[in-house]
Amino acid sequence: MNHQNEEKEYILSVLAQNHTGVLLRISGLFSRRCYNIKSIVAAQTEDVNRSQILIVVQGDDRIVRQVDKQLNKLIEVEQVTVLNDHEAVVREHLLLKVMRSDETSNQLMAIANVFHANVLNVSADDMIVELTGTPSTLNSFIECYKPYHILKSLRTGTMAMEK
Amino acid sequence: MKLTGAQIIMECLLEQQVDTVFGYPGGAVLNIYDALYEYKDRIRHICTAHEQGASHAADGYARSSGRTGVCIATSGPGATNLVTGIATAYMDSIPMVAITGNVNLNLLGLDSFQEVDITGVTMPVTKHNFIVKKIEYLADTIRQAFRIAQEGRKGPVLVDVPKDITAQMYEFIPATQSLNEEQQAAMQLPISKKPVQLQASKLEYALELIANSKRPFIYAGGGVLAAEASAQLKKLVEKIDAPVACSLMCQGGFDQADDRYMGMLGMHGTKTSAQALKNCDLFLAVGTRFSDRIICNAKSFARHCPVIQIDIDPAEFNKNIDVTLKLCGDANEILSILNARLHQDDHAQWLAQIRQWKQEYPLVQKSIDSQDITPQMLFQTLNELTQSEAILTTDVGQHQMWAAQFYQFRHPRQFITSGGLGTMGFGLGAAMGAKLANPDKKVINITGDGSFHMNCNELSTLAKYQIPIVELVLDNSVLGMVRQWQKLFYEYRFSHTDQDKKTDFVKLGEAFGVKSFDIRSKDDVMPVLKQAFSLNEPVLVACHINRDFNVLPMVPAGASAEEPILEM
Numbered sequence: 001m002n003h004q005n006e007e008k009e010y011i012l013s014v015l016a017q018n019h020t021g022v023l024l025r026i027s028g029l030f031s032r033r034c035y036n037i038k039s040i041v042a043a044q045t046e047d048v049n050r051s052q053i054l055i056v057v058q059g060d061d062r063i064v065r066q067v068d069k070q071l072n073k074l075i076e077v078e079q080v081t082v083l084n085d086h087e088a089v090v091r092e093h094l095l096l097k098v099m100r101s102d103e104t105s106n107q108l109m110a111i112a113n114v115f116h117a118n119v120l121n122v123s124a125d126d127m128i129v130e131l132t133g134t135p136s137t138l139n140s141f142i143e144c145y146k147p148y149h150i151l152k153s154l155r156t157g158t159m160a161m162e163k
Numbered sequence: 164m165k166l167t168g169a170q171i172i173m174e175c176l177l178e179q180q181v182d183t184v185f186g187y188p189g190g191a192v193l194n195i196y197d198a199l200y201e202y203k204d205r206i207r208h209i210c211t212a213h214e215q216g217a218s219h220a221a222d223g224y225a226r227s228s229g230r231t232g233v234c235i236a237t238s239g240p241g242a243t244n245l246v247t248g249i250a251t252a253y254m255d256s257i258p259m260v261a262i263t264g265n266v267n268l269n270l271l272g273l274d275s276f277q278e279v280d281i282t283g284v285t286m287p288v289t290k291h292n293f294i295v296k297k298i299e300y301l302a303d304t305i306r307q308a309f310r311i312a313q314e315g316r317k318g319p320v321l322v323d324v325p326k327d328i329t330a331q332m333y334e335f336i337p338a339t340q341s342l343n344e345e346q347q348a349a350m351q352l353p354i355s356k357k358p359v360q361l362q363a364s365k366l367e368y369a370l371e372l373i374a375n376s377k378r379p380f381i382y383a384g385g386g387v388l389a390a391e392a393s394a395q396l397k398k399l400v401e402k403i404d405a406p407v408a409c410s411l412m413c414q415g416g417f418d419q420a421d422d423r424y425m426g427m428l429g430m431h432g433t434k435t436s437a438q439a440l441k442n443c444d445l446f447l448a449v450g451t452r453f454s455d456r457i458i459c460n461a462k463s464f465a466r467h468c469p470v471i472q473i474d475i476d477p478a479e480f481n482k483n484i485d486v487t488l489k490l491c492g493d494a495n496e497i498l499s500i501l502n503a504r505l506h507q508d509d510h511a512q513w514l515a516q517i518r519q520w521k522q523e524y525p526l527v528q529k530s531i532d533s534q535d536i537t538p539q540m541l542f543q544t545l546n547e548l549t550q551s552e553a554i555l556t557t558d559v560g561q562h563q564m565w566a567a568q569f570y571q572f573r574h575p576r577q578f579i580t581s582g583g584l585g586t587m588g589f590g591l592g593a594a595m596g597a598k599l600a601n602p603d604k605k606v607i608n609i610t611g612d613g614s615f616h617m618n619c620n621e622l623s624t625l626a627k628y629q630i631p632i633v634e635l636v637l638d639n640s641v642l643g644m645v646r647q648w649q650k651l652f653y654e655y656r657f658s659h660t661d662q663d664k665k666t667d668f669v670k671l672g673e674a675f676g677v678k679s680f681d682i683r684s685k686d687d688v689m690p691v692l693k694q695a696f697s698l699n700e701p702v703l704v705a706c707h708i709n710r711d712f713n714v715l716p717m718v719p720a721g722a723s724a725e726e727p728i729l730e731m
Binding site: 021024025028032062065066069070072073074075076 | 282477480482
C-alpha cells in the first residue's frame with residue numbers, strides 16, 4: 001500500500017458566509033459523499049458576516065483532496081485550507097467530571113497540576129476540571145483520570161490556526 | 164417604482180429574458196399567479212397536470228435551447244413534487260430556476276398547512292438554494308439564482324418565497340440601474356469559481372501527449388453541449404484525425420454521420436468503441452465526469468494509456484478514475500486553445516482499423532419472430548421521415564438506449580434524456596418544454612409502456628395547449644431493461660417486470676383529447692408514423708413490440724468496458 005492511501009486525520013479550516021444553514025450544507029456534503037467527520041467546530045469570526053468552521057476528517061490523501069474541492073463548490077464557502085500539524089497551532093478544550101473522595105483528592109490534584117489543568121468545581125463526591133491542549137495531551141490526561149472513575153467528559157473538537 | 168414581491172419576481176424573470184414558465188397554482192403562490200395574470204402578454208405560463216411535469220418541462224426547455232428553464236410550484240406537496248425534476252437536472256448539470264411559495268413568515272417552522280422545509284429537502288439536489296425572508300433581498304436573490312444556475316458547471320437553483328413576501332411592496336430597481344453600494348454589499352456572494360487559467364506547462368504536456376500518440380481516442384461527454392463546444396470538438400477530431408465516441412449525454416455533440424464516429428462507449432456502447440478503448444494509446448476525454456456507466460470497472464478503465472481529462476469542475480478530476488493530465492475549464496475555451504496549437508495529424512492506419520471494426524461489429528437487432536417490428540427498424544423509419552433532424556426526448560429504459568443507438572443525431576441539443584438520474588417519466592414533460600423552445604422543430608418523445616404510465620397525465624397538457632409533439636410508446640408490456648437484468652443475473656425470475664397492464668393506449672390518448680394510433684404490424688410502421696408527423700397537433704402512437712428484445716451490446720456490472728457481450 002502506498003503511503004498516499006494511508007488513513008489519517010486531516011484538519012480543514014473552512015471560511016464561509018455566516019448564513020443560516022451554512023453548517024447544514026457543509027455537514028450534509030460530508031454525509032452525502034460518505035466522508036467521516038471526527039469533529040467539527042463552528043463559530044462566527046471577528047467579521048460578523050463570516051463563520052470559521054474547523055473540521056477533522058478521517059481519510060486518505062485522495063479523500064481530502066475531494067473534500068477540499070467539493071467544499072469549494074458550495075456557493076457560501078469562501079476558502080478551504082487543509083492545515084498541517086507543523087504549520088498550525090492545534091488545540092482542543094476538555095471539561096471532565098471525575099469521582100473524588102478524601103483519599104483520592106490529593107492524587108487527582110497532583111495529576112491536574114502536572115497537566116496545568118484548572119479545577120473549576122469541587123463537591124463532596126466529584127470534581128470538574130478543564131484542560132486545553134493538543135488532542136493527544138487531552139487523551140493522556142483522560143487516561144490518567146480513568147482509574148478514578150470518570151463521570152462525564154466533554155471535548156470541543158479540534159481548533160487550529162495557521163502560524 | 165413600488166411593486167409587490169410577486170411583481171418583482173415577474174420583472175426579474177423578464178430581465179433574464181424568460182418567455183415561458185411551467186408551473187401549477189396553489190395557496191402559497193396565489194400572489195405570484197395573480198402577477199402571472201397581469202404579465203400574461205409577456206410571460207407565457209404553461210400549467211401542467213402535475214408539478215413534476217413542470218420541472219421536467221423546464222428541464223427540456225433548458226436542454227433543447229441552452230437557456231435557463233423556470234418552474235413554479237406552491238408550498239408543501241407542490242414543492243416536493245418538483246424534487247425529482249430538480250434532481251434530474253442536477254445530475255445532468257442543467258440550468259434551472261425553481262420558484263416555490265411557502266407559508267407566511269410567522270407560520271414558518273410551526274408545521275403549518277402545506278408547509279415543507281423545501282430548502283432543506285432540496286439541499287443535496289440543487290447547486291444552491293435560497294429562502295427569501297426579506298422583501299429587500301428578493302430581486303437580487305432571483306438574479307443570483309439565474310447567475311448560479313448558468314455559471315461554471317450549470318445546475319438547478321431553488322428560490323423559496325414565503326407568501327407574505329410576495330404581497331409586500333418594495334421599491335424595484337431594474338438591474339440596468341446600478342444598485343447603491345449598501346444594497347450591493349448586502350447581496351454580494353463571492354462566486355470566485357472561475358475556470359482555472361490553462362497553465363503553459365499543462366498545454367505543452369497535452370500537445371506532447373497528443374503528438375506522441377499513434378492511436379488516439381477522443382471521448383466526448385455532456386460538457387461539450389453545456390459549453391457549446393461542438394464546432395471546436397469537430398475541429399479537434401479533424402486535426403488529430405482520431406475516432407470519437409460520445410456518451411449518452413453528448414449524443415449529437417458530434418455529427419454521427421461522420422466516418423470517425425464510433426457510437427457510444429460504456430455499458431451500452433458499441434463493440435467498436437470497446438475495441439478502440441482496448442487498443443488506443445491515448446484517451447482524450449472532453450467535458451465528462453467519467454460516470455460509472457462509462458467506466459464500468461474503475462480498476463480496468465484506460466489503465467494502459469495516458470488519459471487527458473478536460474472538465475469545468477475540478478472536483479471531477481481523480482474522483483472516479485485517476486487521470487494523467489487534468490485541464491480545468493470551459494470545454495470550448497480549452498479546445499480552442501488546443502486547436503490553435505495542434506498540427507494536422509494523420510492516423511489513416513488507425514482509422515482504417517476502426518472502420519474494419521465498424522464493419523465487423525455493426526449494431527444490428529435480429530428479429531425474434533419474422534413478423535417482429537424491431538426497434539432498429541422503427542428508428543430507421545424515424546430517421547427517414549425526419550431526415551435525422553428531429554428532437555428526440557426519451558424516458559428511461561430499453562427504448563432510451565435504442566433511441567441513442569439507432570437514431571442518427573447530427574446536431575447538439577437534439578437528444579434530450581435523463582442520463583445521470585435515469586428518471587422514468589421524464590420524457591413527456593421534457594418534450595413539451597423542448598417543443599415550446601423550438602416551435603419549428605419536430606419533437607418526438609420516445610417512451611416505453613412502463614415510463615409512459617408514470618407521467619401520462621401530461622397528455623392532458625399537450626391537448627389543452629395543442630403542443631404538437633409525437634408521443635411514441637414502445638409497448639412490450641414489460642419493464643424491459645430491468646427484465647433484461649433479471650435474465651442475465653436472476654435466472655429469468657421476472658419479479659414484477661412482466662406488467663401486462665390492460666391499458667388501451669389509443670383509448671387513453673383519445674380520452675385526453677390526443678389523436679392516437681396503433682402500430683401492430685411491420686406494414687403499419689411507415690404509414691402510421693407518416694400520418695402522425697403530418698398532423699400539426701399532439702399525437703400518440705403505440706407500437707407493440709416483442710418483449711424479448713434486449714439492449715446489446717452490454718457490459719455486465721463489474722466487467723471491463725473493453726468486453727461488452729454481444730448476445731444473450
